[in-house]
Amino acid sequence: MTKSKRIRMLPALLALCVALSACGGDSGTPSSDGGAGQEDAPQEGTSEADAGTDEGADAEGTQAGGEKVLNVVVGKPSVVEDMNTNEASLWLEEVTGIHVNYEQLPLENINEKIAMMLAGGELPDVFLNCGITAAQMTQYGVEDQYLIPLDDLIDQYAPNLIEAMEPFEAQGGMDLLREVDGQIYSLPEINPCFHCSRALKMWVNDQWMQELNLEYPTTTEEFKEMLIAFRDNDPNGNGIKDEVPLSGDTNGWYTQSAYFLLGAFLPMSAYSQGFGLDGGKVVNLSADERFRDALAYLNDLYAEGLMDAGTLTQTNDQLKKLVDNPDAPLVGAATAGYGGQFTTEIGGDRYQLYRPLAPLKGPEGVQYAYSAPYTPGTGNFVITKDCADPALAMQWANALYTGEACNTIFNGVEGKAWRYAEDGEVGSEGQPALWTALIAYGGDVGSTRNDCWTQMGVYNFSAEWRAGQTVDPNVDLYSADGMEFLLYKTTKEMYDQYDMDDYALPALKLTEDENFTVSPLRTEWNNYFSEMFFN
Numbered sequence: 001m002t003k004s005k006r007i008r009m010l011p012a013l014l015a016l017c018v019a020l021s022a023c024g025g026d027s028g029t030p031s032s033d034g035g036a037g038q039e040d041a042p043q044e045g046t047s048e049a050d051a052g053t054d055e056g057a058d059a060e061g062t063q064a065g066g067e068k069v070l071n072v073v074v075g076k077p078s079v080v081e082d083m084n085t086n087e088a089s090l091w092l093e094e095v096t097g098i099h100v101n102y103e104q105l106p107l108e109n110i111n112e113k114i115a116m117m118l119a120g121g122e123l124p125d126v127f128l129n130c131g132i133t134a135a136q137m138t139q140y141g142v143e144d145q146y147l148i149p150l151d152d153l154i155d156q157y158a159p160n161l162i163e164a165m166e167p168f169e170a171q172g173g174m175d176l177l178r179e180v181d182g183q184i185y186s187l188p189e190i191n192p193c194f195h196c197s198r199a200l201k202m203w204v205n206d207q208w209m210q211e212l213n214l215e216y217p218t219t220t221e222e223f224k225e226m227l228i229a230f231r232d233n234d235p236n237g238n239g240i241k242d243e244v245p246l247s248g249d250t251n252g253w254y255t256q257s258a259y260f261l262l263g264a265f266l267p268m269s270a271y272s273q274g275f276g277l278d279g280g281k282v283v284n285l286s287a288d289e290r291f292r293d294a295l296a297y298l299n300d301l302y303a304e305g306l307m308d309a310g311t312l313t314q315t316n317d318q319l320k321k322l323v324d325n326p327d328a329p330l331v332g333a334a335t336a337g338y339g340g341q342f343t344t345e346i347g348g349d350r351y352q353l354y355r356p357l358a359p360l361k362g363p364e365g366v367q368y369a370y371s372a373p374y375t376p377g378t379g380n381f382v383i384t385k386d387c388a389d390p391a392l393a394m395q396w397a398n399a400l401y402t403g404e405a406c407n408t409i410f411n412g413v414e415g416k417a418w419r420y421a422e423d424g425e426v427g428s429e430g431q432p433a434l435w436t437a438l439i440a441y442g443g444d445v446g447s448t449r450n451d452c453w454t455q456m457g458v459y460n461f462s463a464e465w466r467a468g469q470t471v472d473p474n475v476d477l478y479s480a481d482g483m484e485f486l487l488y489k490t491t492k493e494m495y496d497q498y499d500m501d502d503y504a505l506p507a508l509k510l511t512e513d514e515n516f517t518v519s520p521l522r523t524e525w526n527n528y529f530s531e532m533f534f535n
Ligand SMILES: [Ca+2]
Pocket: 234, 235, 236, 237, 238, 239, 240, 241, 242, 243
């Protein structure tokens, strides 16, 4: 995006920020990070960022002696053995020609450790995967300039990153990365996961549906009738009235069942504590009549013994214990971003019992799936004022924004963890596939490994690359191998058409003063908002 275009967006963004400072809203969406910059203040030639940015082909930031070296402080996932000998690190050194000395910090309390490092002493060239918070970025970047502005470096050395941000142009593009002074201090991690953007999904015990010969409900009334049948007709067949028709929890990944049901009444995000947009204006929907109707419906379910009190009080571990109850299945329905959020074994017996339910239609015909447009997160790659060669650091970062890098960083090297797709292999949309996994995605759990970094730092897991993974069209959707495809299909076929993206409040960046004003108000409001569900 050109600078003039950025400047034109200024008035609208400023108005939005002012409105939000006044009402104290912020997005608490689990998947949403980043936000709109308030103003554009291009600074030319004011920092070390300009070092080594001449057009000459030799201005590659080579250090004395010809060896290209960076010192990087990295927040290391505990499952990764050693970043200095890791296979993905060695691959990266080979493709960039840049040797990196990794100083590894455990992720626990990493914000405090970074704060101490920034407060005194010599800084590394780069902080990678250190989860620098929005408030820290304001303080150490905008205010103190311990972290340097990256705009010029990006323009010169990061074509992969610029390309990776193009799909977000409608939401502001590079402006999503800007801090309150209009400059970029941190590179993004890009992970526009389609199923994650409509992740509040209801799952229903299909064995019970068949046992009781029920049709899947499409309205709030039918949903209530289904729950009554679960409550009264002993679908688990043990002769005891022990069924929990509907459950959920407070801290799992989209396991807040009550929030799902709001979508049948109004396009409200409970993850933004009721704040949203209506025709571009910020609104607080918790003052809306329709919210009262939704609460009345929830209250009725609770009073009838259909909604478990745990839905509003228990932890995700408690929900999993309830669903995994060893004697008989107890739970009729619950929401979750994927089945592994209500049961411990993906693809296991209990996991396989549950089928997705489309968003319900309310008494006034309202039918929304909770959704929020994805925006890239920041805080995991910054360059410090002590970096001898910022151009080199940016060149290194640029190498991380390819599909090949994404796979290698997440899962391991080509030929071992994945390969390029062959003719005839298809992706999740039936299109020619781009790549095929050779080992299942391991995430950052399990035993120590040294073949990849896991999903960390900065990367571009683009929509195209994600959808380009080879799928087996005949895979059992309810097996562990079929999980990604199940989530894709469910989102595409049952949820996407009911999205409420237009009503989603974008994440906002606040100045130090605004943070000071907003923080206590936000805490009080969040508590008050939660309490509304109990009355
Ligand atoms: Ca029973």
